[in-house]
Amino acid sequence: MSVLCCCLPASDDDETVPFSKSAQVPKQVKVLEKGKTLVVKNINVKEYDVKFVEIAELYNNQVENYMTMKKSLFEFNEVNDSANLTSCMEKMKEKYSSYDIQIQMKGYNFSLLVKTTEEVPKNLQESQDLMKELSRATKILIGSQTKLGGMVFSVSQMQEEMRKKIKEVNTGYLDQIRLVENLEENIKNIDNAKLLSKEYEEEASEVLREIAHIAGVTI
Template sequence: MLNKILVPQGPTFRISLLQDLCVNMISETWVFNKEGTLAMKLVNVRAVDALFSDIASAFNKQHEDHAAMTEAAQKLKGVSGCAPTASLTACIGTLQQEHGASKVQVRMEGYSFSLIVKENKVPDKLKQVQQQVGELSRSTKRLLARKTRLQEMICSMLQSQTQLEEKIRTTNPVYLDQVRLEGNLRENLQKIRLAKELSEQYDEAARSVLREMAQLAGLTLEAAPEIGTE
């Protein structure tokens, strides 16, 4: 009988891992500055600017995690000799065929996973695969842990647009300042809407990785609550 593990799931997993890892490039181009990070414009209300800064910081960390996760997955495929479009399941399956399924196994504990190699002397190729599986596990777990708080902060800001505009007008009585700063506010809100969409795509990609690794570990999958931040 297969063991069970609670794995967070999105509304659908009919798309492939490759599709999961792809994000809306138009949205990314609009959201990010030249340095590849989300940056907010000032609205000259200290508390509001601090909240926008917190959102940008949280999203940028998740963006970094997604990049690290994607890089680890591609390097894993590369050292395994798999095509870039191959699934993680296929790559690990190839290694198991080459070295024996009993000697190359995926182990999963909670939301962390690793590649176990039962050989007296681990070949260099498998050492590299183990390293990439480890990085894939860490970046996937970090990415999933960031989603809940980030989404909560973004939703709170989007639901408070009228109040935010009023705070700007109260704090900045000069009309031209109000026009400029309210324009900054609208731009910030549009950016975090797009950041929210990208964050959801990052989260979906991480869930797909987790599902594949759980299946490789011989675990059945059930819906579970979101992973909390550590």
């Protein structure tokens, strides 16, 4: 007696077929741009999700202060019809020679002092307010960069541990794939955030050096 074997071809609806094909195509990760906020994705492991959120919050605070610094610089130059801080101060001292205008520095804090018994002109008041905002923003940028760099380095060293934990906590295979992709995207973005953070800090330090030069102090 002969036995007939019938082998059916695999169905196109088989889950492994489209998945294996799609898995061969590298996922495109949107590159974090300078001045844009960092958005991290959930990897469904609470302790690690908290770390990513903390990094994002710190970085986004830097972005906010970086934009404040740039805006304050632009408006300070615009109010005083000049191209940079040094020429602004020269023009102000010449224009308001009777007001004894000076920049005072205490550590990383600086301010625009105006000594007068008269009412301070509107443009000069605006310059004082902008200098105050500039001081606050540059101080935060310089102070937080090292902390962010340390946090990013610590998380980057835990990638393998995170992958294992994702697979332990999430038993579904497709969930594991998706969440590991989220992890990899987060790592790429926070590494980029670390580099951008250094650029913000360098620009803030440049502002601080120019302020110190104007004030005649060494930092």
